[in-house]
Amino acid sequence: MPGDAHIQDGPARTLGYETSKLGIWVFLLTEALLFGGLFMTYTVYRIKYPELFYDGHLELNRVFGTLNTVVLICSSLSVAAGIAAIKRGNVKLLKHCLGVTVLLGGVFMTVKYFEWTEDFARGLNPGTDIFFSLYFMMVGVHGLHVLAGMGVLSAILFLAGRGKFTAGYYTPVEVAGVYWHFVDLVWIYLYPMFYLIG
Amino acid sequence: MKDYRIYFIVWGSLLALTFVTWRVSYIDLGVLNVVAAMVIASVKASLVALYFMHLRNESRLVWGFALFPLVFLSLMIFGTLSDVLFR
Amino acid sequence: MDQILSVQGAASRVAGEVDSVFIYILAIGMFFFVLTQGALIYFAFRYRRRKGEKDKDTPDIRSNLALEALFVVIPSVLVISIFYYGFTVFMQMRAPIPGATGIGVVAKKWLWEFTYPDGRKTVNELRIPVGKPVELNMTSEDVIHSLYIPDYRDKQDILPGRYTQMWLLPDRTGDFQIFCAEYCGEGHSQMLARLIVMEQHEFDEWYAGKAGEELAAMPPAAHGEKLVKDSGCLSCHSLDGTVKVGPSLKGLYGRTVTLSDGSTARADDDYIRESIVDPGAKVVKGFPNVMPTFKGSLSDKDITDVIVYMKTLK
């Protein structure tokens, strides 16, 4: 542990790159445990009521779920590409990439909207049974994170437009990117848990 | 251009794995369905974490904080299961 | 020793064992209490800076491996022994006793209902014979409750939608307190019951229903009064006009009451009967709809007697 002693230099208020990276990872730790409670609930009830989960997952629309998985994976690629671009100082490409990501986030939420509308129309709602309680809770909390991520990336896009980022300073882009990838990562688990194996 | 290429390879693998897990779910393997789905999801998650989130190049400290929640998550799940499954 | 640990002392076989664990931990605790507090006070006094004393060269003691190892090893050994002792006695407490008589317990806001093997029910009163094992098979109708018998050193939460068990082996007769130990709302502190441990022959007599016949022979109003007291009504309904969880029974009979939907009803025989059998049907305005039904636990004659008694509460 003593090896990691970063010694501050100058006023502490300049956020260092390393400091911010550490900050976002600690934040993701708490996010992971926020979802962790739901994963625990899922595990407990899946073991307790396997049939309920099997029957429940057949009710869900696999096409929407798969489509959304693809959409999020693509959005992750575009964020990653954006960060690679700003590392080279290519602000224009960064803006394009961020724009695509926010757009794909919007697509994700739109698909979600149609999917939920369909679910509600068929009388499936959070109070239906434990499976649907879990489905709506986990997907809903994830959806809120997608919205938050879209907000953050839009802000980054706005700042990029004002020329705030250069090859020498892109800490906020990187941090926001890590967050967006985490949102994608959670969905990677939610997709099979609800749509495929139930 | 190396990093762009890596990102596209990772992206391609993620899409391929999504396709695999989707197809596998139609084959009835019993309990193995769950195992297969979770293993594939974990591989995908690792790809995202290692390459997209740059965990590959991070310090040991960041690795620590990235893996830390898994420890607590399993603690929470096993602790609770020790009750729920053995009543 | 019994007197130190409880008002009445351990009254079941395992309770004595629990007290032994308590005393074992207490002894270890007292040792460390004297050791640490003694050292703390002695050092604070012995090494205090005296008036007019100059700065001293205090010794540069930063650590002492042997001593610190002792700090780890001794407490570790002791706590493991405490765990083990507590664990063995706990297993005795939780082990089913073969041949135990099963008694059903239903906990609800805020009374206890005990069902015997022959289907008879008592409220807030559990009678069992001394020396015979009893299994309480418990469930709740609403929220979590907990059956706690201080003199038996035993306690078990009672959950809705699930059965939990408790095994009793009374080793002496007497009248013991039963508390609800898990907070369950407004009437929590009035959710009390008695555990009455009787000699076998007394119990047999009671169980054979002689006591019941005596009751039936009582005048209706007196019988009704006894039912009101024994069925847990008084947790929520006073007899003197004070408003508790539910309306007071004083002067209730014959009065016109306003219901929660705004309509009114006269508290006549039919109304009172319905309120006992199906309490949610007509709830008096301003009171929560929390009363459990007494259908099955009070017979038609019982209800008639209760109504007779209520007429006397002017």
Place this chain on the structure above:
Amino acid sequence: MQEAETTASPAWRGYLEEGGIRSWASTLDHKRIGVLYLFTTLFFFLAGGVFGLLIRLELLTPGPAFFSDQTYNEFFTMHGSMMIFLFIIPGIPSGLGNFFIPLLIGARDVAFPRINLMSYWLFILGIVVILFSLAHPMDTGWTFYTPYSAETSASVTMLSFGIFLVGMSSILTGLNFIVTIHQLRAPGMTWLRMPLFIWAMYATSIIQVVATPVIGMTFILLAMERIFGIGFFDPAKGGDPLLFQHFFWFYSHPVVYVMILPAMGAITEIIPVFSRKPIFGYKAIAYSSIAIALAGFLVWGHHMFVAGMSTLASIIFSVLTFSVAVPTGIKVFNWIATLYKGQITLETPMLYSLAFIFLFIIGGLTGPFLGALATDVSLTDTYFVVAHFHYTMMGGTVMGLFAGLHYWFPKMTGRMLDERVAKVAWAVIVVSFNVTFFTMFITGVEGMPRRYAEYPAQYQTGNVISSIGSAFLAIGVGIMFWNFIRCMYKGAPAPANPWRGLTLEWQAPSPPPTDNFEEIPVVTDWPYSYAGKGAADAG
């Protein structure tokens, strides 16, 4: 005071000098944010204390005396929730922690000052939401057990959101501290040269970031159960009420170490200073803080031995519970060993530290009764538990906070406290605390259950003694606060280092300037060289 220097530059002025609500509300200075937290949390200490007194008032008589049962239930819920969520959890970490972590590690501020300010305002927002929920006061107890909390008419939903916000504030504070401690230590300050308060705060912050999101989710689920009828905790829908308890205690047990570890850290700083002797067993104390934080996550099930949990789980959690006893014991032994052959002066901070050790030993030694399965079955949910956690939480945490407040008061305000008044308050508090709460051990062993508005007459003597004690406790706390307020304005000016301490905060003037240090100090040694020559240097 450092009058000459204060005029040099804005960054070098005392942090208190700029006035005005706006400058405080938008401040990024960790010291000001710390002070804001201290005022807020101490306010809720007093408010929660008032509810505590009302509880004791009602319990003077076995029957209903002043309040209805429902009102009593609301009182103990308010007492518990306020004390725990609004005072004791944020109190030392966010209050003293914010003020002193950067000073003790030789930094100018925390790593993310804006997030720090945001977390304070989230805290306030959470409080506002919680206060709105008072329209239908809570009657669930601070534990919110389902299904009661899912069906009561009190505004549980609103309160859940309030606590969620307070939790977010707690997470952001913990995050800030972790990063600060990793990244902003002064040159030369290796991990093993850090003050032990920092070790304790690091352990605390780990618990905050790991455990708090879980309670956040728990309260969201509870709210959703009330709004949408999701059934995770509702047996009628196949849910499991015990799952709520697992959730709840997965947070709420570790969080008792969020309460106690910073207090332990504070007195670990104080004891060597007033003993003029190095801390004994530095590494053991440092690592035991981490050990307690981690072991704290393994033991939540000991709150559920009688809840209907499986026997297997009960056994596992009981044995793990005892794993916390060892590192806790190590700390106590090391504090006492530090006193040995010291040159002890009994100023108020030291008196509170000694009171902490004295009371915490009692609280600690009554723990095994509740960790051992057989005795826990008998004693849980009685006044024994109430006494136990008041000895650890009030006898421990609050005494540690008082010790810290007295110790650092000169640094925070630039003024000295009136020692005589402080000592009188100390004596009244310690004596009346024991009268109030030791009695509860006895009523508990006699079988009196907690949360009883009315109780059988046999318990009256104990309850009356407790109630009388609580009145004197209130008087003691009143004297102490009066002393704080008076000396904030009228106390004698404090020198930079009134206690001759060696940690870095004493190198800054009292009160410290906005940027803390003119030059970032270079650390060459651990901060406990009080023996021999070191003691003279500190003068």
